[in-house]
Amino acid sequence: MLDDPDDRHLLETRVASETLCEGSFLKGRRDTVRMPDGSTSTREYIIHPGAVVIIPLLDDGRVLLERQFRYPVGRVMTEFPAGKLEPGEDPLHCAQRELLEETGYTAGQWAHAGALHLAIAYSTEIIHIFFARDLRAGRRHLDADEFLDVCILSDEDFSAACRQGRVTDAKTLSCALWLQNVRSGAWGLDWRPA
Known part of the structure; x- marks a missing residue:
C-alpha cells in the first residue's frame, strides 16, 4: 500500500x-x-535548490558534527555538516566541498545513503544523505559569513544528545536513524573511493 x-x-x-x-x-x-x-x-x-548532509565517520568510531547559530530559530544548533547545492551541481561534489569547507576534513570513501524531504508541507527541499569515512584532517575554508565549531562525539553521546533534546535539527535526527541502522548492519552502504 x-x-x-x-x-x-x-x-x-x-x-x-x-x-x-x-x-x-x-x-x-x-x-x-x-x-x-x-x-x-x-x-x-x-x-529550495536542494542540499546535502554528510555523516562523517572517524576511524575511532566517533562522528563529526558542527555547532552553529541558526538565525531563524535564534539558537546554536548541533548538526551534521551540510550545505546547499549550487545550480547544476552534483550532490557528491557538493558533499565533498561542504565537508572540506566547514570541517577541514576530506574523505577517502563516500556512500550515498538516500534522500529526505525536509518539510513536505511547505518546501521543495530535498537533502541528499552521504556517509564519509577514511577522514583526513586539514584546514577549513569557511565562507566570510560562516562561524561554526566542529565537535566530535561517540555514538553513545550523540544518541544521548538526540534523546535529551539537545539535538533537534530534523536532518540530523533523520541521519541518526541512518547511522544506527548502518552501525547495526541492518542497512548496507555502497562505499566508493573519493
Whole structure:
C-alpha cells in the first residue's frame, strides 16, 4: 500500500501560480490547485535548490558534527555538516566541498545513503544523505559569513544528545536513524573511493 502504482485519486493539479517573493536563495510561491474531487484550493510553499548532509565517520568510531547559530530559530544548533547545492551541481561534489569547507576534513570513501524531504508541507527541499569515512584532517575554508565549531562525539553521546533534546535539527535526527541502522548492519552502504 505504501507504493501504490495508481495514486491518481490523491493528485493535485496546478491551475495557476504566482511568485510571492524571490530572494537570492529561496523563492516563495502561491499556487491554485485542482483537488481530486474537482474543487480548488491554494498551496503556499518555498522553492529550495536542494542540499546535502554528510555523516562523517572517524576511524575511532566517533562522528563529526558542527555547532552553529541558526538565525531563524535564534539558537546554536548541533548538526551534521551540510550545505546547499549550487545550480547544476552534483550532490557528491557538493558533499565533498561542504565537508572540506566547514570541517577541514576530506574523505577517502563516500556512500550515498538516500534522500529526505525536509518539510513536505511547505518546501521543495530535498537533502541528499552521504556517509564519509577514511577522514583526513586539514584546514577549513569557511565562507566570510560562516562561524561554526566542529565537535566530535561517540555514538553513545550523540544518541544521548538526540534523546535529551539537545539535538533537534530534523536532518540530523533523520541521519541518526541512518547511522544506527548502518552501525547495526541492518542497512548496507555502497562505499566508493573519493
